[in-house]
Amino acid sequence: MRALAAALAVLLCAAGCGLRPASSFVPPIEPGSIRPIPDLEGKRVRVTSKEFTEQLVLGKIAVVALTAAGADVVDQTNVQGSVNARASLIRGDADLMWEYTGTGWITYLGQQKPVEGAQAQYEAVRDLDLRENGIVWLPPAPLNNSYALGVTKASAEKWGLSKISDITKVPLPQRTFCVDHETFGRDDGFLGMLRGYGLQYGKDVPRANVRRLSVGVLYRSVATGQCTFGMVTTTDGRVKALGLVLLEDDRHFFPQYNAAVTMRRQLFDAHPEIAKIFAPISAKLTDDVMRDLNAQVDVDGDMPVLVARDWLRSQGFVR
CATH class of the missing domain: 3.40.190.120 (Osmoprotection protein (prox); domain 2)
Structure with a gap:
């Protein structure tokens, strides 16, 4: 509780003392298995997300992980609506965000029918989005937010x-x-x-x-x-x-919505090592894990950035 109170005090000061907006607060961390990457040192990376809880937690995971790797992270999470968050990536106002394979395929790329199978759906959206929009999709997490x-x-x-x-x-x-x-x-x-x-x-x-x-x-x-x-x-x-x-989706209407880090091709081409940061993180994000992280915010009232930091610590990614 003392740690939470201290964090809240920092947030209030940041909001009221003209330092940094509360949404960009990153709690103190030290590198764990995520080690500083020299080529990322001081590199400006703008992270965005949508406004709902899971996106906020995933966005903060990206912010904390990239900070641990040495990047100069600009926290632009909490954008209202999928289309607005995605548009910021396409326009170049943001560099990286977590997205869902089904949303990319149906909502952004305008496809009428989902692709059967998680891997096939990922490969389809990965290839088409790169070709049409220059957006790179990293391998997805097991979690399927359908x-x-x-x-x-x-x-x-x-x-x-x-x-x-x-x-x-x-x-x-x-x-x-x-x-x-x-x-x-x-x-x-x-x-x-x-x-x-x-x-x-x-x-x-x-x-x-x-x-x-x-x-x-x-x-x-x-x-x-x-x-x-x-x-x-x-x-x-x-x-x-x-x-x-x-209720069971007995007609298999809903596509797969596996979460994956997406980024502008310019960022990926300049820093392909970002993929190595997120690969082990994505591998651990299952449905059960994500439900628990979401519940810590929506049921227990914890702050998304502290939930993200604590989970990364529990897995040894940061200290």
């Missing part, structure tokens, strides 16, 4: 829900959904899922039955019965904490 429909155990038992195609078992008045704003209209999100399961928005799912909420309140809204179904993600720590049941 979309899912979550329900309470009571709802699952009441209507016999085990898979997404069971939606029609629920009477129309109770066929209600909580969906976050961004996920609602995505081809790989809510409306796309309805089409994939042969359900018509406005008929099989009345428009009035869909509540569009922020991610911050969505999970608890489902858990407290405000909606029967919630559009959630599989690695979110609140799924386990709130006892939600994830």
Whole structure:
């Protein structure tokens, strides 16, 4: 607790004393298995991320790891919306961010159908994004942050829900959904899922039955019965904490969403050693690990940068 209080004090001073914005705070670290790289010493690397918890934790992992390697890291994490964060990378306003293979393939590259298999999906997005946009994808982590429909155990038992195609078992008045704003209209999100399961928005799912909420309140809204179904993600720590049941994607609609470091080709060509920094980190990021890290923020109230630092320490990457 003393360490957390000290960290908070530094943050308040940084925000109020004109030093550095709170979002760019990097706690004190020493190199562990990540050793300083002479060619990276003082190299300016701008790291960005989206605004939701998992992206913040992954973004901070990148910030801390690159700092340990000697880079002069500019923390530009916490950008609202996938498209905005990605655009900063394409424009050259940022250099590096964690992204998801399915999001890259469907949302950014405009492909209609996912590629079956995690490795095949990664290779497809890696090759096309490099060719079209000059974006390098490093090998992905095992974690697959896929979309899912979550329900309470009571709802699952009441209507016999085990898979997404069971939606029609629920009477129309109770066929209600909580969906976050961004996920609602995505081809790989809510409306796309309805089409994939042969359900018509406005008929099989009345428009009035869909509540569009922020991610911050969505999970608890489902858990407290405000909606029967919630559009959630599989690695979110609140799924386990709130006892939600994830329905099987029995039509295999959702693509693989393995997280991978992406960067501008100019940065990779100048510093290919960055790939060696992230390879062992990515290998340890499983679904279970990511759920635990997310829960430390969303359930326990810890700060993303301290969660990232502590996990890197626990694995020996930094001290």
